[in-house]
Amino acid sequence: MSAKGYAWRVWCRLPPTQRRLVFRLLAMGSSLKVAPGTPSQRLSFVLSLLARENILADGGHQAVRRLTTQLAQSTSARRVIEVGSIPAQPHVSIVIPIYGKLDLLGPQIALLADDEEIRNAEIILVLDSPELEGEFVSLVHDLHALYGLALRALVLNQNAGYGIANNVAASHATGSLLLLLNSDVFPESAGWLGQMTAAYRARAKVGALAPKLLYEDRALQHAGMYFEHEPGRGWSNQHFFKGFPSTFASANVSREVPAVTGACLLIDRDLFVRAGGFDPVYAIGEYEDSDLCLRLSSMGYPSWYLAEVALFHLERRSFAPHRSRQRAGATRHNSWLHNNRWKAEMERLMELHAQKESGALATPTPSPAGDLPTPVETAP
Amino acid sequence: MLYRMGEGRPRVLYFTHGHPNLIRGGAEQAALELYAGVREHGAFEPFLAARTGDLALQRPGTPFGAVDGDDPNQLVFYAHLRGDENFFQTMRNKRFYTYHLAQLLKAIQPDVVHFQHTVHFGVEAIRQVRVTLPHVPIVYTLHEYIPICHAQGQMVRTKTFELCDHASPQRCHGCFPERAPSDFLLREHTIKRQFQDVDKFVAPSRFLLERFVAWGIPREKLVEIDYGREPQEPVPPRPVRADGKRNRFGFFGQMNPFKGIRELLLAANLLRDAGRMDIHLDVSGANLDLQTEDFQHAMHELMEAAPPTVGFLGPYAPEDLSERIASVDWVIIPSIWWENSPLVIQEAFMHERPVICSNLGGMAEKVTDGLNGLHFRARDPSSLAETLTRAADTDGLWEELRQGIPKIPTATEAAETHAVLYGELRDARSGAERVATLA
Numbered sequence A: 001m002s003a004k005g006y007a008w009r010v011w012c013r014l015p016p017t018q019r020r021l022v023f024r025l026l027a028m029g030s031s032l033k034v035a036p037g038t039p040s041q042r043l044s045f046v047l048s049l050l051a052r053e054n055i056l057a058d059g060g061h062q063a064v065r066r067l068t069t070q071l072a073q074s075t076s077a078r079r080v081i082e083v084g085s086i087p088a089q090p091h092v093s094i095v096i097p098i099y100g101k102l103d104l105l106g107p108q109i110a111l112l113a114d115d116e117e118i119r120n121a122e123i124i125l126v127l128d129s130p131e132l133e134g135e136f137v138s139l140v141h142d143l144h145a146l147y148g149l150a151l152r153a154l155v156l157n158q159n160a161g162y163g164i165a166n167n168v169a170a171s172h173a174t175g176s177l178l179l180l181l182n183s184d185v186f187p188e189s190a191g192w193l194g195q196m197t198a199a200y201r202a203r204a205k206v207g208a209l210a211p212k213l214l215y216e217d218r219a220l221q222h223a224g225m226y227f228e229h230e231p232g233r234g235w236s237n238q239h240f241f242k243g244f245p246s247t248f249a250s251a252n253v254s255r256e257v258p259a260v261t262g263a264c265l266l267i268d269r270d271l272f273v274r275a276g277g278f279d280p281v282y283a284i285g286e287y288e289d290s291d292l293c294l295r296l297s298s299m300g301y302p303s304w305y306l307a308e309v310a311l312f313h314l315e316r317r318s319f320a321p322h323r324s325r326q327r328a329g330a331t332r333h334n335s336w337l338h339n340n341r342w343k344a345e346m347e348r349l350m351e352l353h354a355q356k357e358s359g360a361l362a363t364p365t366p367s368p369a370g371d372l373p374t375p376v377e378t379a380p
Numbered sequence B: 001m002l003y004r005m006g007e008g009r010p011r012v013l014y015f016t017h018g019h020p021n022l023i024r025g026g027a028e029q030a031a032l033e034l035y036a037g038v039r040e041h042g043a044f045e046p047f048l049a050a051r052t053g054d055l056a057l058q059r060p061g062t063p064f065g066a067v068d069g070d071d072p073n074q075l076v077f078y079a080h081l082r083g084d085e086n087f088f089q090t091m092r093n094k095r096f097y098t099y100h101l102a103q104l105l106k107a108i109q110p111d112v113v114h115f116q117h118t119v120h121f122g123v124e125a126i127r128q129v130r131v132t133l134p135h136v137p138i139v140y141t142l143h144e145y146i147p148i149c150h151a152q153g154q155m156v157r158t159k160t161f162e163l164c165d166h167a168s169p170q171r172c173h174g175c176f177p178e179r180a181p182s183d184f185l186l187r188e189h190t191i192k193r194q195f196q197d198v199d200k201f202v203a204p205s206r207f208l209l210e211r212f213v214a215w216g217i218p219r220e221k222l223v224e225i226d227y228g229r230e231p232q233e234p235v236p237p238r239p240v241r242a243d244g245k246r247n248r249f250g251f252f253g254q255m256n257p258f259k260g261i262r263e264l265l266l267a268a269n270l271l272r273d274a275g276r277m278d279i280h281l282d283v284s285g286a287n288l289d290l291q292t293e294d295f296q297h298a299m300h301e302l303m304e305a306a307p308p309t310v311g312f313l314g315p316y317a318p319e320d321l322s323e324r325i326a327s328v329d330w331v332i333i334p335s336i337w338w339e340n341s342p343l344v345i346q347e348a349f350m351h352e353r354p355v356i357c358s359n360l361g362g363m364a365e366k367v368t369d370g371l372n373g374l375h376f377r378a379r380d381p382s383s384l385a386e387t388l389t390r391a392a393d394t395d396g397l398w399e400e401l402r403q404g405i406p407k408i409p410t411a412t413e414a415a416e417t418h419a420v421l422y423g424e425l426r427d428a429r430s431g432a433e434r435v436a437t438l439a
Helices: A003-013 A016-027 A039-052 A056-073 A105-112 A130-147 A162-171 A192-202 A269-274 A288-298 A324-362 B026-041 B084-088 B095-108 B124-132 B169-175 B181-195 B206-215 B261-273 B293-305 B318-326 B343-350 B361-366 B381-393 B397-403 B411-438
Strands: A077-083 A092-098 A122-127 A151-156 A177-181 A185-187 A209-214 A220-222 A225-230 A234-239 A255-257 A264-268 A303-313 B011-016 B045-052 B064-066 B074-078 B112-115 B138-141 B200-203 B222-224 B248-254 B280-286 B310-312 B330-333 B355-358 B373-376
Touching: A003 A039, A016 A056, A039 A056, A039 A324, A056 A162, A056 A324, A077 A130, A092 A162, A092 A192, A105 A130, A105 A185, A105 B124, A105 B181, A122 A130, A122 A162, A130 A151, A130 B095, A130 B124, A151 A162, A162 A177, A162 A269, A177 A192, A177 A269, A192 A209, A192 A264, A192 A303, A220 A234, A225 A288, A225 A324, A234 A324, A255 A324, A264 A269, A288 A303, A288 A324, B011 B026, B011 B095, B026 B045, B026 B343, B026 B411, B084 B181, B095 B124, B112 B124, B112 B411, B124 B138, B124 B181, B138 B411, B169 B181, B200 B206, B200 B411, B206 B222, B206 B361, B248 B261, B248 B318, B248 B343, B261 B280, B261 B293, B261 B381, B318 B343, B330 B343, B330 B381, B343 B355, B343 B361, B355 B361, B355 B381, B373 B381, B381 B397
Parallel strands: A092 A122, A092 A177, A122 A151, A209 A303, B011 B045, B011 B112, B045 B074, B112 B138, B138 B200, B200 B222, B248 B280, B248 B330, B280 B310, B330 B355, B355 B373
Antiparallel strands: A077 A151, A177 A264, A185 A303, A209 A220, A209 A264, A225 A234, A255 A303, B064 B074
């Protein structure tokens, strides 16, 4: 029986008060050998416990916080390879984390490659599944041979999760802007990156900027993110008009939004660093993008949705299905934390959003030049 | 591998997905005949690289091997796409392209590369050609609809056998529920990406050309060139008595669900039920053993129950065709899929046999109803039975339709058409280079 299996059996026999004690001990970094192994293994154990027991307030969160901090501190690129000549002083660094499988990398590079702006950018691939190193490295060389795109490829020393992988890759970036790109996002034609960077630079104060993202049937996957409060359920993250046709009028207005997705997120690199990057406490990966957006907006840098650029996002294709119990535990933890941490900011943003939307409705749309002015109805 | 010295005539390298010496198939046959035609024509020196999936032909360290025979310009290469590789039409291990294919291209130094297919070795082969030989025109002949349709390129819905006129992620997912809709989007986009590197697509039929235009290949990148064939001395008409009827019909082709053999045998049953024991059918069918067990079982039942007017002659080699066709008056092509430019139509016409075919796609285009053959309603055994009856009973119809049979382009003519195309593409490319140099 594995150490984990044994620990699980012991755990099941413990009465609730002792379970809480175990968590407190874990949280204190005790030497108790309930969850031996690397931070990553211990985190997996704690997450699978969290899936079964709602003890977040009783030390569960503290344990996750401590272990993810250890995980972040002990994660680095154990190997860096560079193929082709990477542009010096690029405007943009594109960071693509890869986890679990490599089969989207070939298509993504093929579909990114024919674009001058992509060739002028610095592309950083970061492998968060070290066990795939051999295949990954040879694929990177072959893809460079086929498409001529210069690539910097990092292999992490351990599986660390989405947020940490992005943070490590960002620390290797040199561009003044950072584009965080999921491996299941790809463009339909060239020119999109330039449009995104121009839109970013055109705004005086902007935190995260993300474009329209489409499902395979061209329905909307992302047109900005908002927060919804339901009694008894707390706050949840939602995408505007998800599943609606991409031509839906309201989804085609570039505007300030409460948050944006991290699937294709453009941000000033200095700002990303100043904000502290992604918070590694969101174990495995979920909510770290909205957490970042909320942190930025509370610093005075709102999120911007760019409707003029559309890419495909084959959502949930970018990672292999994670062992479900750990993921369930991570989801429970991450949403709990996000709710507790950002309640006030989410409320503020949604009030602001409601004001803006109603304001936008009351403001008459400017009539095109040459047309007669539209009569404006005034309230009595 | 030694690099070939640059001298002599310009070279064209053909890639094909199979070699007729090793495996039978229409597109493979057409590719080999074009190779032979171009060699005969003389303006270009042709090379042929044919894929094989026979692992026994692969040696350590190289995918290359010889075709049986001693032609110095022909070789086979081992390649095989499995699972996802077959779905996305590309190899997971790219070294086949970046190393082996690159070596082949450097060794032959072709002036034109002409893909006769990429199925079984993948569309990224196109990319490798563009990388290794940046200025060489790339031509690609489309033989069926595999880039559009994962269902063996037939564009027939897998669950309902309904004819399909366009692909979409949702529709294709309906045919393959185990595949996510997003897989189909990715498949389409990655194939189209590789197709961008092609200078010209050759469509053997107008119908197929329009299908690919509708799918998104720019019209100006497509040219219609039908297959050219090694000319055959027509076998004489089947001798009949002065009052005798033109009542012997032949089926030539694969016995798979798409070729309509089932519908044909059902029509034969209808004719028997109508008492028409004077309408004879010769079935020269191949590859039944390669079909699904269900289909084989259904076919065996139909064959056993078939009336004595139907003869099952088994598969035929190309050289046996004239003997087989000599004993029939008409050739039937009852396919239930769209087809492209069926070689059997060309073979029937070369032997001056009018064709009875489904009123669908490439068949309906190549055979004109009432001029050189007859159409029946596709997939409808009773319409087929009626048409056979009309063909057998109408005095003078056979002679009239025989007069309308068009001349089939010869292999030499097709080679000439291709040589002109290659020349134009080379001029266009060197012109573009000059402009680029001046600019």
